[in-house]
Amino acid sequence: MTRSISTYLGLFLSLLVSPICRGVEPIKHAFMAxxxxxxxxxxxxxxTWTYPASSRDGWVLADGHILLALSKNKAYPxxxxxxxxxxxxxxxxxKGTQAEVNTVQPLDGGRVLLTEAGNHPRLLEVGTDGKVVVEVPLQAQTKDHHLQTRMARKLPNGNYLVPQLLDRVVxxxxxxxKVLWEVKTPHMPFTAIRLDNGNTLIGCTLGNLVIEVDAKGTEVWRVTNDDLPxxxxxxxxxxxxxxxxxxxxxxxxxxxxQTKLTEVTRDKKIVxxxxxxxxxxxxxxxxxxAAEKPLGTAQYR
Known part of the structure; x- marks a missing residue:
């Protein structure tokens, strides 16, 4: 009888702390991949929507249209x-003029930021008429075009944040x-995001880790597979x-x-x-x- 009471008590307590009993809705996300x-x-x-081509980067825009960086293919070599x-x-x-287009980002006035990988790695801002408005040369290795750059982003201050994979630097x-700031990374950096507090969040590809560094380049947070079940x-x-x-x-x-997307808290809990x-x-x-619209000011993600 004692065991039965203990069992029921445990069940009651587990229900009491469950998300349903607390009135907490489980986390759900719509997303573009x-x-x-x-x-x-x-x-x-x-x-709810598919596109018949491989892509590298992309955004759902405020008007519902989709901005994509397309992988090289027969139509776009x-x-x-x-x-x-x-x-x-x-x-x-x-249309890209070198080896690959690996980045797109929507900018004010309908401009599009993109990166071109090749013998002359560069960032381009392109107007709505398809003409190049800004060209920024990048200091990157040229022996492996594919591993030059990935998710480059224009910052609110007008500069450009560029992860450079094989160089292992952001x-x-x-x-x-002109390079105004840089930080070396423990593995090839793929995505770099300048946060509101001035820190930079960096995804490190095959290192299977994410780090956050401060303005001096000092690591202040990281999450790896060793932290996660x-x-x-x-x-x-x-x-x-x-x-x-x-x-x-x-x-x-x-x-x-297999798990394709994982959301973790600051204290490294999967939610x-x-x-x-x-x-x-x-x-x-x-x-x-939930309406498949961008989250707030996600332009600089």
Whole structure:
């Protein structure tokens, strides 16, 4: 009888602290994914939009259109930056002129920021007419074009934050290509985000880790598979810091039935994951709200 009372008491206490009894809704996220498969998923994991081409980077824009960096293919041997509507119609196009286009970012006035990898690595700002408005040369190795740069972003101060994979460095450039700040990374950096507090969040690809450094380049936070049950990180390419302070990490090398996205708190607790049956992992992503719109000022993610 004592054992029975203890069992019921344990059950009661577990229910008392469950999210349902506390009135806490489970975390859900809609998101856009780029990679071998390009799609938008709703909060329940159902694809609501797909695009028939591989992509490197992408954004759902405020008007609902989609900005993509397309992988090189037959139609775009140097890659491309495109804006498409939900029906797949191309509204804007810039064909890459070198080896790859690996970055896109929407800028004010309808401009698009993109990176070109090749013998002359560079950042370009392109106007709505497809003409180059700004060109920023990058100081990157040229022996491996594919591993030159990834998710470069224009900062609110007008400079550019550029992860350089094989060089294992994140650099901040001005509009003339001068390096104003840099930090060495423990593995190839893929995504770098300048946070509101001045720190920089960096996803380190095959190192399966994410670090945060301060303005002096000192590491102030990191999360790795050693911190997480079941080691869910498998090629930490894309990352995003959410308004609540949590960090979402993609696993580019994950395959069918494996964790593709993982959300962790500051104290390294997993609070949300996404798993699906797709054979491909997610290269980069954009977390969206329930209406599949961008989260606040996510332009600089």
């Amino acid at each position: 780029t990679g071998n498969e390009t799609f938008i998923s709703d909060e329940n994991g159902k694809a 140097g890659g491309a930056a495109v804006v498409v509507d939900r029906a797949g119609k191309t509204l804007f196009e810039f 650099r901040e450039y001005d509009a003339k290509g 079941n080691k869910p990180i498998n090629d930490a390419c894309g990352i995003q810091r959410l308004p609540n302070g949590n960090t979402v990490i993609t696993s580019h090398h994950a395959t069918s039935g 949300w994951t996404h798993t699906d049956a797709r054979k491909s992992g997610i290269h980069h992503f954009q977390i969206l709200d």
